[in-house]
Amino acid sequence: MADKNKKVIQWDRRNILDLKDLSKEEIDLVLETAKSFKEVSKRDVKKVPTLRGKSVVTLFFEPSTRTRASFELAAKRLSADTINIAASQSSISKGETILDTARNLEAMNVDLIIVRHGCAGVPDELAKHLKGSVVNAGDGCRAHPTQALLDMFTIQERFGKIEGLHVGIVGDILHSRVARSNIWGLKKLGAKVTLCGPPTLMPIGIEQMGVDVSYDLNEVIEKVDVLMLLRLQRERQKDNFLPSLREYAKYFGVNKKKLSKAKKDLVIMHPGPTNRGLELSSEIADGDNSLILDQVTNGVAVRMAILYLLLGTKT
Ligand code: CP
Numbered sequence: 001m002a003d004k005n006k007k008v009i010q011w012d013r014r015n016i017l018d019l020k021d022l023s024k025e026e027i028d029l030v031l032e033t034a035k036s037f038k039e040v041s042k043r044d045v046k047k048v049p050t051l052r053g054k055s056v057v058t059l060f061f062e063p064s065t066r067t068r069a070s071f072e073l074a075a076k077r078l079s080a081d082t083i084n085i086a087a088s089q090s091s092i093s094k095g096e097t098i099l100d101t102a103r104n105l106e107a108m109n110v111d112l113i114i115v116r117h118g119c120a121g122v123p124d125e126l127a128k129h130l131k132g133s134v135v136n137a138g139d140g141c142r143a144h145p146t147q148a149l150l151d152m153f154t155i156q157e158r159f160g161k162i163e164g165l166h167v168g169i170v171g172d173i174l175h176s177r178v179a180r181s182n183i184w185g186l187k188k189l190g191a192k193v194t195l196c197g198p199p200t201l202m203p204i205g206i207e208q209m210g211v212d213v214s215y216d217l218n219e220v221i222e223k224v225d226v227l228m229l230l231r232l233q234r235e236r237q238k239d240n241f242l243p244s245l246r247e248y249a250k251y252f253g254v255n256k257k258k259l260s261k262a263k264k265d266l267v268i269m270h271p272g273p274t275n276r277g278l279e280l281s282s283e284i285a286d287g288d289n290s291l292i293l294d295q296v297t298n299g300v301a302v303r304m305a306i307l308y309l310l311l312g313t314k315t
Contacts, residue, residue, distance in 0.1 A: 009023075009025040009026065009029055011026070011029060011309045011313055013026065013309070013310070014127075014133050014134075014310065015123075015127045015133055015134045015135065015136075015310075016134075016135045016136060016145050016146065016306055016310070017123050017124050017127060017134065017135075017136045017143065017145070018124075018136065018142070018143040018145055018181070018184070019143065019145045019148055019149070019181045019184040019185045019188070020143070020184045022145075022184075022185075022188075023188070024188045024189060027149070027152070027185055027188060027189060028189075029309070030149055030302065030305050030306060030309065031149070031152060031153050031156060031302075031305075033305035033308060033309060034149075034153050034298070034301040034302045034304070034305035035301075037077075037300075037301045037304035037305050037308070038298065038301035040077055040301075040304070041077065041297070041300055041301060046077050047076070047077055047078075047079060048077065048078060048079065049079045050078045050079065050308055050312050051075065051078040051079055051080035051307060051308070051311055051312055052079040052080075054078075054080040054081070054111045054112070054311050054312075055080065055081045055082075055083070055108075055109065055110045055111050055112075056071075056075040056080045056081070056082050056083075056110070056111065056112045056113075056114065056307065056311075057082070057083045057084075057085060057105050057110050057112070057113050057114065058071055058072060058082070058083075058084045058085065058113075058114045058115075058137070059085045059087065059090075059098075059101070059102070059105075059113055059114065059115045059116075060084075060085070060086055060087065060115070060116045060137065061087040061092075061098075061115075061116060061117045061118060061122075062116050062117065062118055062138065064116060064137070064138075065272070065273065066271075066272055066273075066296055066299060067116065067137045067138065067144075067146065067147070067299070068084065068116075068137070070296070070299040070300045070303050071114050071135075071137065071146075071303050071307075072084060073300050074300050074301075074303035074304040074306075074307055075307055077300070077304060078304055078307055078308060078312070080111075080307065080311070083110075085101075085105075098117070098122060098125075098126070099125070099126065099129055102115075102126050102129070102130055103129070103130070106130055106131065106132055110132060111132050111133065111311055112132055112133040112134070112135065112307065112310060112311055113126065113130065113132065113133070113134050113135070114134075114135045114137050115134060115135070115136065115137060115139075116136075116137040116138045116139070117138075117139050117140070118139075118140055119139065119140050120139045120140035120141065120142035120143075121139060121140075121142070122139050123135070123136035123137075123139050124136075133310045133311065135306065135310070138177055139177065140177065141174070141175045141176065141177055141180070142177050142180060143177050143180060143181050144177040144178050144181050144271075145181050145185075146299070146302065146303055146306060147177075147178050147181060147182075147271050147299075148178065148181035148182040148184070148185045148186075149185065149302050149306070150295055150298045150299040150302040150303075151178075151182055151185075151228065151269060151271070151295060152182075152185050152186065152189060153298045153301070153302050154269065154291050154294050154295045154298050155167070155191075155226055155267075155269075157294070157298065158267055158291060158294075159225065162186065162189040162190060162191050163189060163190030163191065164190060164191070164192075165191045165192070165225045165226060166191070166192045166193075166194065166223055166224045166225050166226070167182070167186055167191050167192070167193050167194070167224060167225065167226040167228060168193075168194050168195075168196055168220040168221070168223070168224035168226065168227045168228065169182060169183070169193060169194070169195050169196070169228045169230065170195075170196045170197060170217060170220070170227060170228065170229050170230065170252060170254070170279075171196075171197050171201070171229055171230035171231070171232060171252060171279060172197060172201045172230050172231070172232050172233050172241075173195050173197050173201055173202050173203060173206065173230070174197075174200075174201045174202065174203050174241070175201070175233040176230045176231075176233070178230060178271045179195070179230060180209075182228065183195075183209050183210075183211055184209075187209070187210050187211075192212075193210070193211040193212070194211065194212040194213070194214055194220055194223070194224065195211050195212070195213050195214070196213075196214045196215065196216070196217055196220045196252070197215070197230075197252060198215070198241070198242060198248065198251070198252065199215060200241040200242065201241055201242075202215075217251065217252055217254070217258065218258060218261070221254075221258055221259060221261060221262045221266075222261045222262065224262075224263070224266065225263060225265070225266060225267070226266070226267050226269060227254065227262075227266060227267070227268050227269070228269045228270070228271075229254060229268065229269070229270045229274075229279045229280055230270070230271070230279070231270070231271070231272070231273060231274065231275060231279065232245075232248065232275060232278060232279060245278060248278065249277065249278050249279075252279075253277070253278055253279055253280060253281070254268065254279070254280045254281070254284050255280070255281040255283070255284060256281065256283055256284065256287075259284065259289070266289055267289055267290075267291050268280065268284055268285075268287070268289050268290045268291065268292070269290075269291050269292065269295060270285070270292050270295075271295065272292065272295075272296065274292070
């Protein structure tokens with residue numbers, strides 16, 4: 001029987017830039033839509049005609065394995081045409097501005113641009129000037145909305161819910177767009193969030209986002225249902241935030257011994273790429289509690305849902 005209390009929403013968003021902007025209902029709609037697309041990737045012929053005739057470009061200014069490949073697979077599985085542009089090999093390296101590059105792509109009637117950039121706000125700036133859709137695939141330390149959506153999908157798939165769960169996010173919070181997007185999303189869906197990491201990698205005033213902060217990983221491990229580990233982003237660390245990597249691994253790296261007091265059904269997540277031996281040991285990364293590869297699998301379904309909602313629902 002249909003749930004009469006469930007708010008039915010119309011998707012009228014042109015871009016996905018930050019989960020700060022999305023309502024709970026919009027997040028729910030993405031996660032619900034992704035469920036039906038997950039089945040497509042299990043078929044022998046992993047393709048549906050939903051976005052036939054649409055064109056999608058990935059424009060990446062930073063390295064990526066998961067996000068770029070899964071957006072490309074998602075678009076291809078929906079029958080859209082795709083082009084990948086690595087900024088280092090494009091005319092941007094000859095002095096063209098990002099906006100001019102994007103406008104030239106739009107002049108070729110591209111429908112959607114997926115952009116990753118080291119500076120916060122670049123996707124928003126493109127969205128302001130383009131007629132087509134823009135999806136943020138990670139901008140600086142600010143937002144990685146599609147990563148958080150696939151993380152929430154994976155949590156919901158495992159626990160059947162997000163509301164009431166306790167999620168610990170561990171590591172380099174200061175530089176993490178994944179942490180910020182997950183905080184926005186998880187709080188909207190009713191989870192409790194505790195952040196944990198060295199004081200030097202904890203943004204001042206982050207509690208204002210409605211999260212708890214702890215500097216003791218052992219204390220956090222005992223309480224949480226989900227332990228989301230973050231990559232130590234050494235490329236963004238201009239100063240000496242840590243005395244040594246060995247010390248980081250000792251206090252904030254997760255290994256089997258530290259998990260001995262965890263809840264039985266605790267799950268380990270990591271957006272990747274992982275630094276084995278630093279953020280987590282191999283036995284944890286590859287262990288029964290790890291959802292790391294499930295996150296990657298679900299990334300395709302969630303990105304199919306996003307492309308469908310942005311491009312496939314308009315006439
Ligand atoms: N999680 C994530 O964004 O991975 P990539 O950098 O490989 O895209």
